[in-house]
């Protein structure tokens with residue numbers, strides 16, 4: 351969902367500007383959230399053409415990853431040669447393809463053969479994209495023989511990224527799926543026609559500037575800020591009777607995105623923390639990475655005693671809620687978040703302050719941005735999810751600090767205004783997409 355959501359928002363933006371959009375979705379999907387959201391998306395945008403990309407089966411579990419989302423990514427990459435005939439069969443013929451960054455390498459090779467412009471959409475921060483696009487050079491350099499020795503990664507012109515913020519699989523000396531994809535796709539980005547990023551100038555001025563000055567990697571195509579992409583109307587629909595009864599700004603929303611499941615031990619500590627904090631809260635519990643496998647009820651997952659305690663001040667759910675409907679609700683005053691990039695841009699869009707608790711991947715780099723721009727606080731000693739179990743009392747303390755921090759609340763509202771200005775007519779994130787649209791219309 352972290353990739354699908356920004357893609358359908360971009361598709362909606364293009365369709366709204368009289369571009370004929372075909373949206374290619376891999377079939378089958380991994381999660382129920384994906385298939386249900388796609389259904390609602392196509393129902394809301396009948397003018398957008400849906401094409402299913404039927405994936406080939408994989409004989410056996412071929413990678414060293416147990417993660418169903420990585421397994422799926424592998425299946426998509428191994429089926430990617432079939433994209434060529436799918437793209438050629440579309441009518442009217444395509445003017446351009448926009449590809450997810452995790453498919454940059456195979457997709458760019460295909461579109462080069464078809465002589466078709468290929469733009470890559472990077473769904474995380476511009477800062478993360480600097481690591482993505484320069485990591486292969488670091489690995490190739492003769493100076494880097496042992497990744498255990500790396501203390502920080504220095505990207506030209508930018509502040510160094512400390513070792514502890516780098517996704518741990520990238521620092522393993524042995525190969526793994528994330529590292530292989532990171533290297534292959536990151537390297538291929540330079541051959542794309544342009545790189546679109548769901549960010550905006552006032553929060554990521556420096557990485558955007560360095561990327562476009564050729565300081566990070568020479569010979570990159572234009573890197574175009576297009577965010578924050580506005581949520582679609584169908585995302586705002588969600589009956590929230592409990593939330594409607596809470597005072598303005600009083601509720602802490604707790605969610606770790608669409609693919610992060612915490613250990614049972616950590617879930618219990620988090621529950622205790624919420625209870626001790628004394629604040630109202632809306633907690634979206636995830637017990638399994640993939641929602642289809644999330645079968646046990648809340649009593650089994652966090653215990654009926656704790657559930658009873660939590661009912662006093664909060665609402666705990668274990669099903670998909672439209673995050674946009676929650677973050678835009680006046681009762682929500684803070685967000686305990688894993689810092690998936692969409693969660694950050696959605697918090698910005700709605701002016702909601704953040705308590706950052708990065709779990710994996712790009713999330714520490716994103717948490718740093720949230721902290722630096724004054725949107726949130728980040729307790730770095732909590733480490734990655736699963737690294738150490740953070741205890742409930744500490745969680746409660748940090749929630750109280752965030753909810754009591756008026757400066758953060760004001761800053762979040764200020765960043766919200768900047769974000770909305772960026773995507774208005776004449777705004778810094780409006781010009782790039784409009785120029786592209788004009789180019790495509792001419793061809």
Ligand SMILES: O=c1ccn([C@@H]2O[C@H](COP(=O)(O)OP(=O)(O)O[C@H]3O[C@H](CO)[C@@H](O)[C@H](O)[C@H]3O)[C@@H](O)[C@H]2O)c(=O)[nH]1
Nearest residue numbers: 351352355473474607608609670671672673690691692693
């Ligand atoms: O109950 C839920 C949970 C999530 N969401 C939405 O799902 C998306 C989740 O995206 P994100 O916040 O970015 O988190 P992940 O699902 O974890 O996203 C993956 O993709 C992101 C973009 O590349 C990365 O930044 C993350 O680290 C990676 O885990 C957002 O649009 C949320 O609004 C809901 O609507 N309801």
